[in-house]
Amino acid sequence: MxxxxxxxxxxxxxxxxxxxxxxxxxxxxxxxxxxxxxxEWVGSAGVSKLGESAAPSTDGLFRIGSNTKxxxxxxxxxLVAEGTIGLDNPAADYLPQFDLDRRITVRMLLQHTSxxxxxxxxxYPDGTIVPGIPWQGQEWVDNLxxxxxxxxxxxxxxxxxARFEPGTDWSYSNTNYVLARLLIENVxxxxxxxxxxxxxxxxxxxxxxxxxxxxxxxxxxxxHGYYPYQDGDxxxxxxxxxxxxxxISAGGDMISTTRDLQTFISAxxxxxxxxxxxxxxxxxxxxxxxxxxxYGLGLFIEETDGGDILYTHNGGFFGWAALxxxxxxxxxxxxxxxxxxxxxxDFVAMSALFxxxxxxxxxxxxxxxx
Numbered sequence: 001m002x003x004x005x006x007x008x009x010x011x012x013x014x015x016x017x018x019x020x021x022x023x024x025x026x027x028x029x030x031x032x033x034x035x036x037x038x039x040e041w042v043g044s045a046g047v048s049k050l051g052e053s054a055a056p057s058t059d060g061l062f063r064i065g066s067n068t069k070x071x072x073x074x075x076x077x078x079l080v081a082e083g084t085i086g087l088d089n090p091a092a093d094y095l096p097q098f099d100l101d102r103r104i105t106v107r108m109l110l111q112h113t114s115x116x117x118x119x120x121x122x123x124y125p126d127g128t129i130v131p132g133i134p135w136q137g138q139e140w141v142d143n144l145x146x147x148x149x150x151x152x153x154x155x156x157x158x159x160x161x162a163r164f165e166p167g168t169d170w171s172y173s174n175t176n177y178v179l180a181r182l183l184i185e186n187v188x189x190x191x192x193x194x195x196x197x198x199x200x201x202x203x204x205x206x207x208x209x210x211x212x213x214x215x216x217x218x219x220x221x222x223x224h225g226y227y228p229y230q231d232g233d234x235x236x237x238x239x240x241x242x243x244x245x246x247x248i249s250a251g252g253d254m255i256s257t258t259r260d261l262q263t264f265i266s267a268x269x270x271x272x273x274x275x276x277x278x279x280x281x282x283x284x285x286x287x288x289x290x291x292x293x294x295y296g297l298g299l300f301i302e303e304t305d306g307g308d309i310l311y312t313h314n315g316g317f318f319g320w321a322a323l324x325x326x327x328x329x330x331x332x333x334x335x336x337x338x339x340x341x342x343x344x345x346d347f348v349a350m351s352a353l354f355x356x357x358x359x360x361x362x363x364x365x366x367x368x369x370x
Contacts, residue, residue, distance in 0.1 A: 015041065015364060016045070018364050023045045027353075028047055029055070029056040030339075031043070031062075032361065033335045034334050035266065042258070057221040060257065062225075063255055066314065067314065068253060069315075070268070070324070071298075072192070073298025074273055074282075076183070078274065079184065085106060085183070087105070090102045091106050091108070094187050107297065110176070112172050114173070114179075116163075117130070118174055119132040119157040119173075119174060120248070130160060136347060138229070147246050170295065174249075191211075208256060208259065208260045209260045210255040224339065226319050226339070239319075261324045265311070266330040282297040304362065304363075304366050310325050310327065310366060311328065318340070321340075
């Protein structure tokens with residue numbers, strides 16, 4: 001297959017300069033892919049590995065974090081289309097191993113309106129923190145290769161107080177998507193990976209996307225992500241390319257490429273994966289309280305500064321960040337991977353850096369001048 005690549009323009013130069021500026025702000029590497037009416041543009045900046053000079057491969061694999069949720073939600077909705085699952089049925093009907101509140105529906109899991117405790121911890125507006133599993137600092141690093149069973153993550157969450165009554169509010173909870181994974185596996189009798197292969201990977205020809213489960217390594221080629229953290233008064237850094245991602249499970253464990261993410265989100269938005277009625281359900285917003293953001297079923301609905309609507313899910317955890325954006329018809333997409341370097345930034349500072357980088361890329365690709 002021949003890929004049409006747009007000729008070099010000032011837009012190309014501006015994009016390359018922008019990803020270099022993002023690297024200069026504190027990231028080790030960036031790879032960016034844009035597909036639109038001009039064709040395909042790919043670029044990378046920074047380094048694939050600290051201490052070496054090679055840039056990240058534009059076809060490299062990376063950890064996609066919570067972009068996983070869009071894949072999982074799509075599989076659930078495909079099973080709804082097949083008649084295997086009822087979107088507004090009690091999730092408890094499909095998850096008899098847990099004592100779930102029967103008011104929690106399948107829709108609420110995908111929409112983050114179940115109220116179920118987030119197993120990575122809950123942070124309340126008054127500053128109260130209710131911890132879950134270790135997820136940052138030396139304690140998280142010490143558990144990088146620990147194997148967590150998804151059922152144990154759910155049981156931990158269910159042992160904690162619910163954040164709110166089912167359906168009465170919105171709060172992002174990784175537990176919802178571990179429950180969705182187990183629901184898929186219960187009703188089909190097959191693993192999540194097998195259902196992804198059947199329903200998404202094979203139909204779309206995705207060859208660089210992996211559901212790793214307990215697999216610790218990223219297939220080559222891949223850049224390296226790093227987690228700088230403070231242990232007492234000492235700053236340390238660990239390469240998080242190799243880890244056991246079972247600590248996040250279907251909340252964010254998948255691996256992919258910018259090309260596969262582009263193929264997936266474009267196919268999803270253009271109606272190739274779901275019937276029109278279920279795609280409409282997926283894109284029906286529920287207010288999140290976040291500026292210019294609402295959430296559907298495994299999708300954020302984001303408004304640009306110019307008032308245009310984009311469908312997106314981003315993902316990240318220590319060492320990694322991934323972006324996936326599309327116009328409503330799937331004709332223009334942006335997918336990217338950002339790998340953290342050795343900048344000594346705490347969680348709040350790194351989160352702010354990511355938000356700044358994300359907004360600059362969105363403005364560049366989908367803004368008025370794009």
